[in-house]
Amino acid sequence: MVDYDDISRCDCTVIHEDVVNRVKSNMPPDERLYDLAELFKVFGDTTRVKILWALDESEMCVCDLAVLLNMTQSAVSHQLRVLKQARLVKFRKDGKNVYYSFDDDHVKSIFEQGLLHISEG
Amino acid sequence: MVDYDDISRCDCTVIHEDVVNRVKSNMPPDERLYDLAELFKVFGDTTRVKILWALDESEMCVCDLAVLLNMTQSAVSHQLRVLKQARLVKFRKDGKNVYYSFDDDHVKSIFEQGLLHISEG
DNA sequence: TAATCACATGAACAGTTATTCATATGTTCA
DNA sequence: TGAACATATGAATAACTGTTCATGTGATTA
Numbered sequence: 001m002v003d004y005d006d007i008s009r010c011d012c013t014v015i016h017e018d019v020v021n022r023v024k025s026n027m028p029p030d031e032r033l034y035d036l037a038e039l040f041k042v043f044g045d046t047t048r049v050k051i052l053w054a055l056d057e058s059e060m061c062v063c064d065l066a067v068l069l070n071m072t073q074s075a076v077s078h079q080l081r082v083l084k085q086a087r088l089v090k091f092r093k094d095g096k097n098v099y100y101s102f103d104d105d106h107v108k109s110i111f112e113q114g115l116l117h118i119s120e121g
Numbered sequence: 122m123v124d125y126d127d128i129s130r131c132d133c134t135v136i137h138e139d140v141v142n143r144v145k146s147n148m149p150p151d152e153r154l155y156d157l158a159e160l161f162k163v164f165g166d167t168t169r170v171k172i173l174w175a176l177d178e179s180e181m182c183v184c185d186l187a188v189l190l191n192m193t194q195s196a197v198s199h200q201l202r203v204l205k206q207a208r209l210v211k212f213r214k215d216g217k218n219v220y221y222s223f224d225d226d227h228v229k230s231i232f233e234q235g236l237l238h239i240s241e242g
Numbered sequence: 243t244a245a246t247c248a249c250a251t252g253a254a255c256a257g258t259t260a261t262t263c264a265t266a267t268g269t270t271c272a
Numbered sequence: 273t274g275a276a277c278a279t280a281t282g283a284a285t286a287a288c289t290g291t292t293c294a295t296g297t298g299a300t301t302a
Contacts, residue, residue, distance in 0.1 A: 013277085015184050015218070023178045024189055033170050035239045036232065041165030045290075046151075046158040053154065057144045062249060063136050068145055075291055077250055087238075096248045096299050097136070106234040111157065113227040113234070117208075118156045134247085166260075183279060196261055198280055217269050217278045 042086045043110070047071065047079050051100075055089055056108055059101040163207045164231070168192065168200050172221075176210055177229055180222040 027033070042048060050069055054060060062080065066073045080100055083089040090103040148154070163169060171190055175181060183201065187194045201221055204210040211224040223229075 013184065015182060015278090019179050019181060020185050020189050023175050023181070026178055027171070027174060030167075032236075032239075033174065034167050036235050037165055037167040037170045039235050039239055040161050040170070041289095044158055044162030044165040046155050047290080049154050049158045049161075050148070053148060054144050057147055058140050060140060060144065061136060063134065063247095064141050068141050072292070073249070074251085074293080077248095078290075081250080093249095093299095096246095098249060104238060106238045110231055110234045110238075113231045114157050114160050115153075117225060117227045117231075118153075118160055136248090168260080184277095193262070194279070195263080195281085198278095199260075202280080214269095214279095219279060 039086060042082060042088065043107075043114075045079070047075070048083060049111075051076070051079060051083065052088060052102070052107060053111070055100055055102045059099050061097045061099050063097075065100070160207065163203060163209065164228075164235075166200070168196070169204060170232075172197070172200060172204065173209060173223070173228060174232070176221055176223045180220050182218040182220050184218075186221070 043052075047069065051065060054065060054068055060068070062073055062076055065071075065080075066076045069076065080089065080091075083100075084091070088102075088104050088107060089100050091098050091100045093099075164173075168190065172186060175186060175189055181189070183194055183197055186192075186201075187197045190197065201210065201212075204221075205212070209223075209225050209228060210221050212219050212221045214220075
Protein backbone atom coordinates (compact mmCIF):
# COMPACT_ATOMS: atom_id res chain seq x y z
CA MET A 1 0.00 0.00 0.00
CA VAL A 2 1.25 3.46 -0.80
CA ASP A 3 1.94 5.42 2.36
CA TYR A 4 0.13 8.65 1.67
CA ASP A 5 1.93 10.37 4.52
CA ASP A 6 5.05 9.98 2.46
CA ILE A 7 3.84 11.47 -0.77
CA SER A 8 3.11 14.91 0.54
CA ARG A 9 5.93 16.43 -1.47
CA CYS A 10 5.00 14.72 -4.67
CA ASP A 11 2.77 16.72 -6.99
CA CYS A 12 1.72 13.73 -9.07
CA THR A 13 -1.11 11.28 -8.94
CA VAL A 14 -0.15 7.67 -8.39
CA ILE A 15 -0.27 6.11 -11.79
CA HIS A 16 1.04 2.61 -11.28
CA GLU A 17 0.49 1.86 -7.64
CA ASP A 18 1.33 -1.82 -8.04
CA VAL A 19 4.70 -1.08 -9.58
CA VAL A 20 5.53 1.51 -6.95
CA ASN A 21 4.64 -0.85 -4.12
CA ARG A 22 6.58 -3.76 -5.53
CA VAL A 23 9.69 -1.70 -6.18
CA LYS A 24 9.42 -0.06 -2.79
CA SER A 25 9.26 -3.37 -0.99
CA ASN A 26 12.36 -4.59 -2.78
CA MET A 27 14.45 -1.47 -2.21
CA PRO A 28 17.30 -1.64 0.30
CA PRO A 29 16.82 0.65 3.30
CA ASP A 30 17.47 4.34 2.73
CA GLU A 31 20.50 4.31 4.98
CA ARG A 32 22.14 1.64 2.89
CA LEU A 33 21.58 3.49 -0.37
CA TYR A 34 22.84 6.64 1.30
CA ASP A 35 26.05 4.90 2.30
CA LEU A 36 26.41 3.58 -1.21
CA ALA A 37 26.10 7.07 -2.66
CA GLU A 38 28.61 8.35 -0.11
CA LEU A 39 31.09 5.75 -1.27
CA PHE A 40 30.70 6.70 -4.91
CA LYS A 41 31.01 10.35 -4.01
CA VAL A 42 34.55 9.54 -2.92
CA PHE A 43 35.28 8.13 -6.38
CA GLY A 44 33.67 11.11 -8.03
CA ASP A 45 36.74 13.32 -8.02
CA THR A 46 39.63 13.17 -10.45
CA THR A 47 42.26 13.76 -7.81
CA ARG A 48 41.04 10.92 -5.64
CA VAL A 49 40.70 8.58 -8.60
CA LYS A 50 44.28 9.34 -9.55
CA ILE A 51 45.50 8.79 -6.02
CA LEU A 52 43.71 5.44 -5.78
CA TRP A 53 45.00 4.38 -9.15
CA ALA A 54 48.53 5.32 -8.16
CA LEU A 55 48.36 3.57 -4.82
CA ASP A 56 47.10 0.44 -6.47
CA GLU A 57 50.33 0.49 -8.44
CA SER A 58 52.63 1.18 -5.52
CA GLU A 59 52.80 2.39 -1.97
CA MET A 60 53.69 6.08 -2.03
CA CYS A 61 54.39 8.89 0.41
CA VAL A 62 52.50 12.17 0.32
CA CYS A 63 55.29 14.06 -1.40
CA ASP A 64 55.54 11.48 -4.14
CA LEU A 65 51.83 11.77 -4.77
CA ALA A 66 52.06 15.55 -4.84
CA VAL A 67 54.80 15.39 -7.45
CA LEU A 68 53.01 12.75 -9.47
CA LEU A 69 49.77 14.70 -9.54
CA ASN A 70 51.39 18.12 -9.76
CA MET A 71 49.49 19.34 -6.75
CA THR A 72 50.35 20.92 -3.45
CA GLN A 73 51.15 18.63 -0.55
CA SER A 74 48.25 20.19 1.30
CA ALA A 75 45.68 19.38 -1.35
CA VAL A 76 46.87 15.79 -1.54
CA SER A 77 46.84 15.47 2.22
CA HIS A 78 43.26 16.70 2.41
CA GLN A 79 42.16 14.14 -0.14
CA LEU A 80 44.05 11.36 1.59
CA ARG A 81 42.06 12.15 4.68
CA VAL A 82 38.85 11.61 2.73
CA LEU A 83 40.13 8.30 1.38
CA LYS A 84 41.23 7.28 4.84
CA GLN A 85 37.80 8.02 6.29
CA ALA A 86 36.21 5.91 3.56
CA ARG A 87 38.60 3.08 4.52
CA LEU A 88 40.00 2.96 1.01
CA VAL A 89 43.63 3.55 1.90
CA LYS A 90 45.84 2.65 4.82
CA PHE A 91 49.14 4.15 5.91
CA ARG A 92 52.31 3.45 7.81
CA LYS A 93 54.71 5.98 9.28
CA ASP A 94 58.44 5.79 8.76
CA GLY A 95 60.36 8.67 10.23
CA LYS A 96 59.16 11.90 8.73
CA ASN A 97 57.35 10.13 5.93
CA VAL A 98 53.90 8.64 5.82
CA TYR A 99 53.42 5.90 3.26
CA TYR A 100 49.94 5.35 1.93
CA SER A 101 48.71 2.23 0.22
CA PHE A 102 45.59 0.68 -1.17
CA ASP A 103 43.25 -0.95 1.29
CA ASP A 104 40.38 -2.50 -0.58
CA ASP A 105 39.80 -5.44 -2.85
CA HIS A 106 36.61 -4.20 -4.42
CA VAL A 107 37.69 -0.80 -5.61
CA LYS A 108 39.78 -2.00 -8.51
CA SER A 109 36.92 -4.05 -9.82
CA ILE A 110 34.56 -1.11 -9.38
CA PHE A 111 36.95 0.97 -11.45
CA GLU A 112 37.20 -1.69 -14.11
CA GLN A 113 33.44 -1.87 -14.45
CA GLY A 114 33.37 1.91 -14.66
CA LEU A 115 35.92 1.86 -17.43
CA LEU A 116 33.83 -0.67 -19.31
CA HIS A 117 30.96 1.77 -19.22
CA ILE A 118 32.84 4.79 -20.46
CA SER A 119 34.57 2.71 -23.12
CA GLU A 120 31.31 1.87 -24.80
CA GLY A 121 30.69 5.41 -25.92
CA MET B 122 62.39 11.07 -15.84
CA VAL B 123 60.44 13.51 -13.73
CA ASP B 124 59.09 16.35 -15.82
CA TYR B 125 60.11 19.37 -13.81
CA ASP B 126 57.82 21.61 -15.80
CA ASP B 127 54.96 19.69 -14.28
CA ILE B 128 55.91 19.95 -10.65
CA SER B 129 55.83 23.68 -10.35
CA ARG B 130 52.84 23.60 -8.04
CA CYS B 131 54.30 20.98 -5.78
CA ASP B 132 56.05 22.28 -2.72
CA CYS B 133 57.87 19.02 -2.03
CA THR B 134 61.22 17.59 -3.01
CA VAL B 135 61.10 14.44 -5.07
CA ILE B 136 61.75 11.64 -2.64
CA HIS B 137 61.27 8.49 -4.64
CA GLU B 138 61.82 9.49 -8.23
CA ASP B 139 61.86 5.90 -9.43
CA VAL B 140 58.48 5.13 -7.93
CA VAL B 141 56.96 8.32 -9.28
CA ASN B 142 58.24 7.63 -12.77
CA ARG B 143 57.09 4.04 -12.81
CA VAL B 144 53.62 4.87 -11.53
CA LYS B 145 53.32 7.79 -13.92
CA SER B 146 54.16 5.65 -16.92
CA ASN B 147 51.50 3.13 -15.95
CA MET B 148 48.72 5.65 -15.31
CA PRO B 149 45.89 5.89 -17.81
CA PRO B 150 45.67 9.26 -19.56
CA ASP B 151 44.21 12.12 -17.54
CA GLU B 152 41.18 12.35 -19.77
CA ARG B 153 40.28 8.75 -19.06
CA LEU B 154 40.56 9.14 -15.32
CA TYR B 155 38.53 12.32 -15.58
CA ASP B 156 35.75 10.48 -17.40
CA LEU B 157 35.86 7.75 -14.79
CA ALA B 158 35.44 10.29 -11.99
CA GLU B 159 32.59 11.92 -13.91
CA LEU B 160 30.81 8.59 -14.09
CA PHE B 161 31.16 7.97 -10.38
CA LYS B 162 29.99 11.49 -9.66
CA VAL B 163 26.68 10.43 -11.16
CA PHE B 164 26.47 7.58 -8.66
CA GLY B 165 27.44 9.88 -5.82
CA ASP B 166 23.95 11.11 -5.06
CA THR B 167 21.31 9.31 -3.05
CA THR B 168 18.47 10.33 -5.33
CA ARG B 169 20.18 9.02 -8.42
CA VAL B 170 21.22 5.80 -6.70
CA LYS B 171 17.62 5.23 -5.68
CA ILE B 172 16.36 5.94 -9.18
CA LEU B 173 18.85 3.53 -10.71
CA TRP B 174 18.03 0.88 -8.15
CA ALA B 175 14.33 1.30 -8.82
CA LEU B 176 14.71 1.20 -12.58
CA ASP B 177 16.75 -1.95 -12.32
CA GLU B 178 13.71 -3.46 -10.67
CA SER B 179 11.16 -2.18 -13.12
CA GLU B 180 10.51 0.32 -15.86
CA MET B 181 8.82 3.34 -14.32
CA CYS B 182 7.33 6.65 -15.36
CA VAL B 183 8.41 9.94 -13.83
CA CYS B 184 5.37 10.24 -11.59
CA ASP B 185 5.89 6.76 -10.20
CA LEU B 186 9.46 7.62 -9.35
CA ALA B 187 8.38 10.86 -7.72
CA VAL B 188 5.89 9.01 -5.54
CA LEU B 189 8.34 6.25 -4.72
CA LEU B 190 11.05 8.67 -3.70
CA ASN B 191 8.72 11.22 -2.14
CA MET B 192 10.12 13.99 -4.27
CA THR B 193 8.71 16.54 -6.65
CA GLN B 194 8.30 15.57 -10.26
CA SER B 195 10.63 18.39 -11.17
CA ALA B 196 13.47 17.16 -9.00
CA VAL B 197 13.16 13.66 -10.38
CA SER B 198 13.04 14.95 -13.92
CA HIS B 199 16.21 16.95 -13.41
CA GLN B 200 18.03 13.90 -12.12
CA LEU B 201 16.74 11.73 -14.93
CA ARG B 202 18.33 14.17 -17.31
CA VAL B 203 21.68 13.63 -15.62
CA LEU B 204 21.27 9.87 -15.84
CA LYS B 205 20.26 10.16 -19.47
CA GLN B 206 23.33 12.22 -20.29
CA ALA B 207 25.51 9.60 -18.64
CA ARG B 208 23.79 6.96 -20.78
CA LEU B 209 22.66 5.05 -17.73
CA VAL B 210 18.95 5.09 -18.46
CA LYS B 211 16.82 5.01 -21.59
CA PHE B 212 13.23 6.02 -22.09
CA ARG B 213 10.21 5.45 -24.26
CA LYS B 214 7.21 7.72 -24.64
CA ASP B 215 3.69 6.46 -24.40
CA GLY B 216 1.02 9.10 -24.59
CA LYS B 217 1.54 11.63 -21.87
CA ASN B 218 3.87 9.36 -19.97
CA VAL B 219 7.58 8.80 -20.35
CA TYR B 220 8.82 5.45 -19.16
CA TYR B 221 12.41 5.21 -18.03
CA SER B 222 14.40 2.04 -17.72
CA PHE B 223 17.87 0.83 -16.97
CA ASP B 224 20.39 0.98 -19.78
CA ASP B 225 23.66 -0.49 -18.59
CA ASP B 226 25.00 -3.90 -17.77
CA HIS B 227 27.90 -2.74 -15.65
CA VAL B 228 26.11 -0.50 -13.21
CA LYS B 229 24.50 -3.25 -11.18
CA SER B 230 27.82 -4.97 -10.73
CA ILE B 231 29.42 -1.65 -9.77
CA PHE B 232 26.73 -1.22 -7.14
CA GLU B 233 27.23 -4.74 -5.85
CA GLN B 234 30.94 -4.20 -5.44
CA GLY B 235 30.18 -0.96 -3.64
CA LEU B 236 27.85 -2.75 -1.28
CA LEU B 237 30.56 -5.27 -0.54
CA HIS B 238 32.79 -2.46 0.57
CA ILE B 239 30.34 -0.74 2.87
CA SER B 240 29.27 -4.08 4.31
CA GLU B 241 32.71 -4.77 5.65
CA GLY B 242 32.59 -1.98 8.17
C1' DT C 243 68.73 22.97 20.74
C1' DA C 244 67.58 25.12 16.56
C1' DA C 245 66.63 24.49 11.90
C1' DT C 246 64.57 21.75 8.49
C1' DC C 247 61.55 18.63 6.49
C1' DA C 248 57.12 15.73 5.90
C1' DC C 249 52.69 15.90 6.89
C1' DA C 250 48.18 17.47 8.94
C1' DT C 251 44.64 20.75 9.58
C1' DG C 252 41.53 24.88 10.19
C1' DA C 253 39.68 28.84 7.80
C1' DA C 254 38.43 31.03 3.67
C1' DC C 255 37.08 31.27 -1.01
C1' DA C 256 35.43 29.94 -5.50
C1' DG C 257 33.13 26.75 -8.07
C1' DT C 258 29.69 23.15 -8.27
C1' DT C 259 25.27 20.95 -7.41
C1' DA C 260 20.49 19.50 -5.88
C1' DT C 261 16.24 21.25 -5.08
C1' DT C 262 12.46 24.51 -5.61
C1' DC C 263 9.57 27.55 -8.13
C1' DA C 264 7.56 29.17 -12.18
C1' DT C 265 6.61 28.15 -16.57
C1' DA C 266 6.80 25.89 -21.17
C1' DT C 267 5.78 21.82 -24.22
C1' DG C 268 3.16 18.23 -25.85
C1' DT C 269 -0.53 14.80 -25.32
C1' DT C 270 -5.23 13.32 -24.19
C1' DC C 271 -9.94 13.90 -23.80
C1' DA C 272 -14.29 16.21 -23.12
C1' DT D 273 -10.80 24.05 -29.08
C1' DG D 274 -9.91 24.27 -24.30
C1' DA D 275 -8.98 22.08 -19.95
C1' DA D 276 -6.26 18.80 -17.57
C1' DC D 277 -2.33 16.15 -17.08
C1' DA D 278 2.70 14.31 -17.54
C1' DT D 279 6.95 15.91 -18.28
C1' DA D 280 10.85 19.16 -19.23
C1' DT D 281 13.49 23.11 -18.30
C1' DG D 282 15.49 27.78 -17.00
C1' DA D 283 16.52 30.66 -13.09
C1' DA D 284 17.42 31.19 -8.36
C1' DT D 285 19.06 29.70 -4.03
C1' DA D 286 21.14 27.11 -0.36
C1' DA D 287 24.30 23.66 0.68
C1' DC D 288 28.37 21.32 -0.38
C1' DT D 289 33.18 20.60 -2.02
C1' DG D 290 38.12 21.12 -3.56
C1' DT D 291 41.91 23.98 -3.35
C1' DT D 292 44.81 27.48 -1.29
C1' DC D 293 46.97 29.77 2.42
C1' DA D 294 48.70 29.97 6.88
C1' DT D 295 50.06 27.50 10.53
C1' DG D 296 50.66 23.54 13.71
C1' DT D 297 52.83 18.98 14.97
C1' DG D 298 56.24 15.65 15.18
C1' DA D 299 60.56 13.58 13.53
C1' DT D 300 65.33 14.23 11.87
C1' DT D 301 69.77 16.22 11.78
C1' DA D 302 73.32 19.70 11.90
